[in-house]
Amino acid sequence: MKRAIPCLAATMLALGAWLGSSVTACASSTQAAPIHYDAGRRTFRIDAGKITYAFGVNGNGALQTLYWGARLMANDPLPTAAPPAPRSSFDPAGANTPQEYAGWGGPITVMPDLKVHFADGNRDLVLRYDSYRIVDGTLMVTLRDKQAGVSVVLDYAVDANTGIIGRSARIENHATQAVTLDRVAAASWNLPPATDYSLRYLTGTWAGEWHLRTRPLTPGATELESRRGSTGDENNPWFAIGRGAEWNESRGRVWFGALAWSGSWSIHIDQDVLSQVRVTGGYNPFDFAYQLEPGQSLDTPVFYAGYTDDGIGEASRLMHQFERSRILPAHAQLKLRPVLYNSWEATEFKVDEAGQERLAEKAAALGVERFVVDDGWFGARNSDHAGLGDWTVNREKFPNGLKPLIDKVHGLGMSFGLWVEPEMVNPDSDLYRKHPDWVLNFDGRQRSLGRNQLVLNLARDDVSEHIFHVLDDLLSHNDIQFLKWDYNRNWSEPGWPQQTPEQQQKVYVTYVQHLYDIIRRLRERHLGLEIESCSGGGARVDLGIMSLTDEVWPSDNTDPSDRLSIQDGFSYAYAPAVMMAWVTGSPNWVNGRSSSLDFRFLSSMQGGLGIGANILQWTPAEDATARGYIAAYKDIRATVQLGRLYRLLSPQERAPHSATESVATDGRQAVLFAFLRQGQEAQAYPTLYLQGLDETARYRYRLIHGKAANGTPEVASGAYWMHRGIDLELRGDMDAAAAVFERIGKVANGSR
Structure with a gap:
């Protein structure tokens, strides 16, 4: 079959980085195969970790969730799939079936996973079970609407240790006409009927990310989303749901999950008239349309979810374990985060070879292991008004290129890193003057600036190839071990004028696919390269980007008191193994609050320790304090970064x-x-x-x-x-x- 993009199960990194390893694990575990099919009852059952997940084919041919919770005994009976009985003429049989993956068609009233419209005007889509395969421990279930000519292949892959399941879908157009996908989810998760559920989720804003919120789930819907073109910090694509007031850090039934997607996303949670709770996650349907010509297909991101009987604390620890062992790109040999120094606070844009060398010498004397030059080393970059997009070394600041500084840093026993923001461009740059058509835009309309920059349209093949080649050239000609990959504004005017109007809204998907592909290719070309995902702080942290990067930047806010709340909220969804935390100056630049160097170090030592202060201004006593904490951190960092985290008192x-x-x-x-x-x-x-x-x-x-x-x-x-x-x-x-x-x-x- 001809496809619009490569098959996600094979190549899309949000799933591929995990599926390859998890498939091997499942295939080698012959004693307890995690996935079973009962042909007589037409039910599928997944047993892994401490969970059982089951679904079956009901009399209408729909794939219906049967059970998701604590692990059952192998011979425990499961109910036969059957649609809920009619409740009234407004809720007939099948209207509120807890389907695994529902098309919008027939009498359905639950939130559909897939909504389409055809060139002939038809919008009805009823997906019925067709067949299944289990290949190397991965379950693939095919649903079809034969009359409409649409198939959906559902993938289920399970981690044997944590019981976390990854689900995704491939939408295939077998019709003779084009079909436009109006809403596409990766999966839906159905919880048992109850009226005392509550939802926990993470909200925020720049310098105020990762606030944990709790609200009761009542009839109606809650929408967690980003319409920003990237993950966003207003909401994060993570959720946890428990029963009433009975769940806390160490007690209670908790269902939890996270979407592996770094673009606009949506997680829709609703409770229907039967008190059933349904969590549907995938591409954000706002301004979304993805047209498939006959023979084409689309693969969704992966929606991961798990369950525990042991409270939200254990849910976090399961997520952390899963991320370390299955998501992070170096999970087979996970590296500890080195103690890092970043030059931004000391120099801002006033970087030069001599000044960076002085900082490097001081950093090495403190025990730092990685030295990172931040913004200002390239192009005409003396402020945030110019130079972005011109990734060539500024020869006024570095007359002999970066090599003398890199050699100096390596000679001091540290690895070398560099700040980049490759997805953006200043209008005042050589790149923009040469290619003004390369940015997201609508013909003849305004181009809104954010931080004096525009967003390059990575969905274009020529743009994505350009970004790959300039970064590849930078890494090929300089001995660089680390990139701090930044992304400092939201999308606006998300047009793609080079495409037909029917194809332009594919930009939301293709952009992110190309971003993933650029990072993957760079890592394949430059083995050992490590990358941090940064987006003005924590605005692009998700399991998709995490599958390609080694660490993330939770917030630009480095105030050590604020960071206690920020890091606490972060830990509900993501592992301390990836969380960078810096010791910066006092008073802090965000809010003017003063704090001791002891407080700043101890706050930052709860994740990957970094220093961003102007260390040239530190006194001998402060130097000695810093050396002591850095030495102490090296003794405990394996425990902090890779251990089991318990939140004892909440900030x-x-x-x-x-x-x-x-x-x-x-x-x-x-x-x-x-x-x-x-x-x-x-x-x-x-x-x-x-x-x-x-x-x-x-x-x-x-x-x-x-x-x-x-x-x-x-x-x-x-x-x-x-x-x-x-x-x-x-x-x-x-x-x-x-x-x-x-x-x-x-x-x-x-x-x-």
Whole structure:
């Protein structure tokens, strides 16, 4: 079959980066194949981790969800798929069927996954079960509307360890006429009927990302979305749903998921008249239209989801484990994030060879492992008004190119990184003067600027090839190990004048596909290259871009107190292994708040540690403090970045306290961070009860910073630290402490 784009299951990176490894894992696990089909009952069942997921073919030929929850016994019966009984003439049989993937047609009243219109005016689409295949551990189920000539192939791939399922769809046009896709979802997830569900999701804005919100799910709909052309920070494509007030960090049934797409997206959550909750996610239907000629197809992004009985904390840990083991591009040999220095705050656009070398020397003396030159090294780039798009070294600032600086950085024992923003262009640039047609635009209409720049139309083959080749040339002629890939504005005027009017709105899909392809090709050409996804902070963080990059930038806001909330919210959906956090100057540039260097370091040590301050202005005492924290961080970073995260005290809603604990995957080490934003009325800091330790093991604790209450034992059992807890003496405003717990053996006779 001729296709409009390559098959997602084979090549699209949001799924391909995981499917290749998960398929191998499933194929080699012959003792417990995770996917089963019962031909007699026409039901499919997936068992993995601690979950069971089941669906079947009902009497109308629809694919109907039967169960999604805690793992069942192998011989436990499942109900036969059957549409809900008619409720009234307004809700006839089949109208509210919890379908796995519904076309908009017939009596349907639930949110459809696929809505189309044909050249002849028909808009009715009823998808019925046709066939299935299980190939190397991946289930592919085909649905068809034979009369309309449309097929949908649903892919199901499951991670055996976490029970997280990845679902996507391929839409195929077998008709003799064109079909336009008006709404395309990757998947729908159906929850059991109940009236006490609540939804948690993440909202934000620039410098204020990752706020955790909770709202009850009531009859009607909640729409989480971005219409911005990229993931956006107003909402993030992640959700968690639990039952009533019974779910918290450690208790309660939680269904959770995330969409792997870096363009405009939508997650639609509604509760129907039967109290059924349905979560549908995929391309944002706003301004969306994707025309398929006969013989063409479209592959959707992947919508991942999981379940746990053990609260939102365990849901986060499952997501973190899944991201590290299945999503990140180097998951087979996941690298620890090096301690990084970025020159932006010290120099802004006033970069030059001598100044960067002085910063590099100071950074290396502190123990930094990666040195990154930020904006201002290229073209006529002396402000954000010019030069963007001209990725050639500014010879006034670097007379001999970047090589002398790179050699200096490498000689100091650090890797070298560079800031780029390749998807954008300033009107005042050589590139724009040569190719004004290369930006998103509508003929004859205004071109709105954001940060004095326009968005290049990566959907065009010539534009995407240009970006690939200029970056490939930059990397080929310079020994660069790292790119900070930035993206600093939303889309506007998303036209593609070179296409016919019927094809122009494909820009929302093709742009992102080409972005993924550019990054994939660069990584294939330059083995060992690492990339950070940055978008004015956290405006492009999702499982799609994460499958191609090594770390992400959660926020431009580096105030260490604000960062406690930002990093806490981030951790609900994404792993500390990818979360960069910088120590910057005080008072902080965002809000003018002053903080100690201790507080700034400890706040940043909860993720990938970086420094962005002007270190040339630090005193000898500050240098010594920084060296001590960097050395301490290197001793604990494997636990912080790759361990199991427990949120002990939440900083959400400007709460005065925050505390996190990370436990190493082998259980040998635990790291505790505690913060007091604002002391009140001489109140004592809350006792902290550790989690995730071995009750029968003995742990010795030591402080990185701070003070524990008198009488705190140097060594105690895991049971002691979890049930008696530890009291830390934090007082006043902006105080912090950190402690390390090392397992040193078992309690005698295993007694408590």
